[in-house]
Amino acid sequence: MVRAIVVGAGAISKVWFAALKAEGVDVVAVVDLDLALADTAIAFCQLDSAEPFTDYREAIAERDADFVLDLTTPGAHRDVACAAFAANLAVLGEKPMSHNLDDARAMVEAAAHAGLLYTVSQSRRWEPGAMVMRDAIRAGRIGRITAVYCDFIMGVHYTGFRAEMDSPLLNDMAIHHFDLARMMAGVDPLGVYCRQYNPVNSWAANGCAADCVFDMTDGVAFTYRGSWCAEGKHTPWNGNWRIVGTKGSLIWADDQPPTLHEAEPSEKFMWEYWNEELETPEMPRSGMHENLREFLAALAGGPPPQCVATDNLKSYAMAACAIESDRAKSPIDISPIV
Numbered sequence: 001m002v003r004a005i006v007v008g009a010g011a012i013s014k015v016w017f018a019a020l021k022a023e024g025v026d027v028v029a030v031v032d033l034d035l036a037l038a039d040t041a042i043a044f045c046q047l048d049s050a051e052p053f054t055d056y057r058e059a060i061a062e063r064d065a066d067f068v069l070d071l072t073t074p075g076a077h078r079d080v081a082c083a084a085f086a087a088n089l090a091v092l093g094e095k096p097m098s099h100n101l102d103d104a105r106a107m108v109e110a111a112a113h114a115g116l117l118y119t120v121s122q123s124r125r126w127e128p129g130a131m132v133m134r135d136a137i138r139a140g141r142i143g144r145i146t147a148v149y150c151d152f153i154m155g156v157h158y159t160g161f162r163a164e165m166d167s168p169l170l171n172d173m174a175i176h177h178f179d180l181a182r183m184m185a186g187v188d189p190l191g192v193y194c195r196q197y198n199p200v201n202s203w204a205a206n207g208c209a210a211d212c213v214f215d216m217t218d219g220v221a222f223t224y225r226g227s228w229c230a231e232g233k234h235t236p237w238n239g240n241w242r243i244v245g246t247k248g249s250l251i252w253a254d255d256q257p258p259t260l261h262e263a264e265p266s267e268k269f270m271w272e273y274w275n276e277e278l279e280t281p282e283m284p285r286s287g288m289h290e291n292l293r294e295f296l297a298a299l300a301g302g303p304p305p306q307c308v309a310t311d312n313l314k315s316y317a318m319a320a321c322a323i324e325s326d327r328a329k330s331p332i333d334i335s336p337i338v
């Protein structure tokens with residue numbers, strides 16, 4: 001039986017404990033700075049072999065395990081992951097990989113140095129709409145990709161760590177959309193120009209909204225408009241997407257099944273196009289659960305998970321370099337990092 005130490009028993013941990021149970025993982029320790037949260041998780045999720053801890057270093061020293069599941073807040077990710085690597089334990093961690101690029105790179109290097117599996121969960125990769133968009137692009141349905149557009153516009157009155165962190169939109173939320181752009185369009189970042197701003201009614205100290213333009217590989221332009229300080233009709237958490245190719249467009253909006261709009265070349269001023277709603281499967285498991293399954297398969301000797309940290313660093317670099325671009329008021333070259 002594979003054994004896990006879970007660090008962080010906050011809001012998102014309930015989804016993970018259910019997935020761990022379903023996959024037959026033996027949780028041997030639950031760690032949280034707040035012992036009551038660890039105790040509650042153990043009792044509520046009936047984790048019979050788990051002991052509660054407040055210090056992950058003690059848990060790692062005292063409990064035999066195969067991996068650490070890191071569900072702490074972003075500022076703690078580096079210390080937790082590096083302590084696990086030092087004890088020869090693999091790590092599966094929540095997004096975002098870190099809260100700055102130096103820490104993110106140090107974590108990837110520490111895992112490589114120790115020869116250990118390190119994966120970052122990007123749950124939205126298993127959204128059915130995202131997978132349908134990716135598959136249609138891979139099948140060449142819209143030809144060669146030229147442009148990707150994403151709008152994420154919500155009013156989210158968050159409290160907790162997001163209210164404290166710098167650039168909460170780019171650091172904690174946009175990372176999902178940046179990762180989805182790479183996944184769906186099959187391209188990687190080369191450079192970014194970003195302007196962050198804080199609307200007058202913002203409840204964050206800074207960076208509650210941002211506009212970014214990324215240069216991606218294959219000549220693809222990716223434009224992102226994000227705000228989680230916008231009242232009124234919201235986009236979904238997944239964002240609203242249009243991906244344009246040489247033969248037409250794919251649209252995934254309002255969490256509806258994606259639609260394909262294929263142009264018919266002609267002599268007309270504007271070409272006609274066909275509309276097709278793409279068949280979209282139900283997903284039986286959460287995105288976290290799918291991440292866990294890929295991670296466990298890799299731990300057992302299978303292929304690397306799609307969110308392996310060496311790859312996820314490219315998504316994280318998009319967020320970190322967007323923040324840097326805003327600070328520098330200048331475009332930033334991402335290619336040396338990725």
Ligand SMILES: NC(=O)c1ccc[n+]([C@@H]2O[C@H](COP(=O)([O-])OP(=O)(O)OC[C@H]3O[C@@H](n4cnc5c(N)ncnc54)[C@H](O)[C@@H]3O)[C@@H](O)[C@H]2O)c1
Nearest residue numbers: 008009010011012032033071072073074076094095096123
């Ligand atoms: N994939 C998703 O859709 C998704 C959704 C929500 C949260 N997340 C991510 O999951 C992580 C946790 O988010 P959350 O909403 O559960 O936050 P949370 O604040 O509810 O929980 C985090 C917990 O970690 C604990 N913690 C922090 N530092 C610690 C340390 N050094 N040692 C032990 N415990 C420590 C805190 O006490 C807290 O209970 C974040 O990185 C967040 O971005 C992902």
